Amino acid sequence: MAATTETWKNWAGDQRCAPSQIARPTSEDELAQTVAQAAARGLPVRAVGSGHSFTDIACTDGVLVDTTGMHRVIDADAESGRVTVQAGITLHDLGLVNARHGLALENQGDIDAQTLAGALATATHGTGRRFGNLSTRVVGMRLVTASGDVVEVTEKSDAALLRAARVSLGALGIASQVTIACVPLYTLHRHDQPLPLAGVLDRLDEHVDGSDHFEFFLWPYTRTALTRSTVRSDAAPRPQAPWKRTIQERVIENQVLRLSCETGRRFPSRVPRLNRMMAGAMSEAHAQDQAYKIYASRRDVRFTEIEYAIPRAHAREALERALALVERRQLPILFPFEVRFAAGDDAFLSTAHERETCYIAAHQYGGMEFESFFRGFEEIMDSYGGRPHWGKRHYQSAATLRERYPQWDRFQAVRARMDPDGVFTNDYTRRVLGPVGAPVRP
Ligand SMILES: Cc1cc2nc3c(=O)[nH]c(=O)nc-3n(C[C@H](O)[C@H](O)[C@H](O)COP(=O)(O)OP(=O)(O)OC[C@H]3O[C@@H](n4cnc5c(N)ncnc54)[C@H](O)[C@@H]3O)c2cc1C
Numbered sequence: 001m002a003a004t005t006e007t008w009k010n011w012a013g014d015q016r017c018a019p020s021q022i023a024r025p026t027s028e029d030e031l032a033q034t035v036a037q038a039a040a041r042g043l044p045v046r047a048v049g050s051g052h053s054f055t056d057i058a059c060t061d062g063v064l065v066d067t068t069g070m071h072r073v074i075d076a077d078a079e080s081g082r083v084t085v086q087a088g089i090t091l092h093d094l095g096l097v098n099a100r101h102g103l104a105l106e107n108q109g110d111i112d113a114q115t116l117a118g119a120l121a122t123a124t125h126g127t128g129r130r131f132g133n134l135s136t137r138v139v140g141m142r143l144v145t146a147s148g149d150v151v152e153v154t155e156k157s158d159a160a161l162l163r164a165a166r167v168s169l170g171a172l173g174i175a176s177q178v179t180i181a182c183v184p185l186y187t188l189h190r191h192d193q194p195l196p197l198a199g200v201l202d203r204l205d206e207h208v209d210g211s212d213h214f215e216f217f218l219w220p221y222t223r224t225a226l227t228r229s230t231v232r233s234d235a236a237p238r239p240q241a242p243w244k245r246t247i248q249e250r251v252i253e254n255q256v257l258r259l260s261c262e263t264g265r266r267f268p269s270r271v272p273r274l275n276r277m278m279a280g281a282m283s284e285a286h287a288q289d290q291a292y293k294i295y296a297s298r299r300d301v302r303f304t305e306i307e308y309a310i311p312r313a314h315a316r317e318a319l320e321r322a323l324a325l326v327e328r329r330q331l332p333i334l335f336p337f338e339v340r341f342a343a344g345d346d347a348f349l350s351t352a353h354e355r356e357t358c359y360i361a362a363h364q365y366g367g368m369e370f371e372s373f374f375r376g377f378e379e380i381m382d383s384y385g386g387r388p389h390w391g392k393r394h395y396q397s398a399a400t401l402r403e404r405y406p407q408w409d410r411f412q413a414v415r416a417r418m419d420p421d422g423v424f425t426n427d428y429t430r431r432v433l434g435p436v437g438a439p440v441r442p
Helices: 028-040 091-100 116-121 159-165 197-202 204-210 242-266 268-281 291-295 312-328 371-382 398-404 408-418 427-433
Strands: 021-023 045-048 063-066 073-076 082-086 138-144 150-154 174-181 187-196 213-218 224-233 285-290 303-311 337-342 357-365
Touching (some): 021 028, 028 045, 138 159, 150 159, 187 197, 197 204, 197 224, 197 312, 204 213, 204 312, 242 357, 285 291, 357 371, 398 427
Antiparallel strands (some): 073 082, 082 174, 138 150, 213 224, 303 357
């Protein structure tokens, strides 16, 4: 491990750090050696995947372990659906590997650039009331601990560790391998339709329960929800003509959005008009293809984001309050709210832990002021016991979060057992989890 002068920054470009070393292991042995050496020298260690978190969750001034060189497939069993891969494989590459074996992830979020372990660590999710987040499908992991030992984690070997490690914030060790339960490859039919917001909210349960994966987007200052209802089937894929996809994804979803954002940045008073223009540019559309090609979309325009998980029952009220906040304060918010749904699950720190969940995300164009809006948004979500996405901006601390996670103490007990010296800590984990081994209840 040579000392480095390299700096690191995240996808959005607004989180930076200067690690004393950046290690790039390609095997479990190399990874274990890297961690053990760093720990022996008293250096903190953080793993980083694709850097797609909006917070400083991956930052360190110690050793940053870039896991993206660990992307090999160890085993893919079409019969059982179990796929074992090195933890740094991207969701995109995992989709391709799966498809070759007639398999697919059960559900996915709206991009696939993340590494598998990076996505798991923050409870990355898609939408669909019957489906849990990505971590709910993990059946096994291999974790490199601070001593450089490798621990095999399964339900059978250590159920508490598995429930902690599925959503770990990188605070228990570094995953070298993940085994995930996949499903037979399926087709998705996606139907995008702009609809009046009031009608969508009046019939929200029907929309959410009426398709496998329902979500909608809403630009502040407009009353049109761009609904996206996606259903699963065995129908044959009908890939979109490449030019059509280019126009939709590159031109409308990215180039026109960027133009709107740049104009809004220079002339904030025009934001309501720009947002109405953006919402008006969205038209009804259908797409039908293999699942992994439908879930992910292209995101060229850089932004920052906050997202809260709240009980599904409060979805309407919370969204209406967030919309009113922007409009009352006349904030220049140029990105839509995104509203998604997910099933509850049992990972200790899953944002959907044991409750049917609505996720509401708010965004701001890169480089524009966001904090006053995000803090106001957070205050609203606090009133519903909201849990912030671990990889997206928020202003919570261990003191405000522990009440929101019924299994908080069990996670902390596993953390103290796995990393008693706090090797895998950084400023973010100190803030949101507190110090290792600290008494967790007053
Ligand atoms: C454009 C964009 C779209 C997004 N869409 C969604 C979405 O649809 N749904 C959603 O829920 N989120 C979404 N996100 C957030 C994103 O999924 C999460 O922030 C995710 O954690 C990023 O994965 P990554 O590989 O970039 O991890 P990083 O951001 O690099 O790291 C995240 C955490 O994972 C830990 N980690 C990484 N590798 C390992 C390992 N091998 N072992 C242990 N810990 C590890 C790191 O230490 C860190 O704590 C989006 C983000 C962006 C920028």
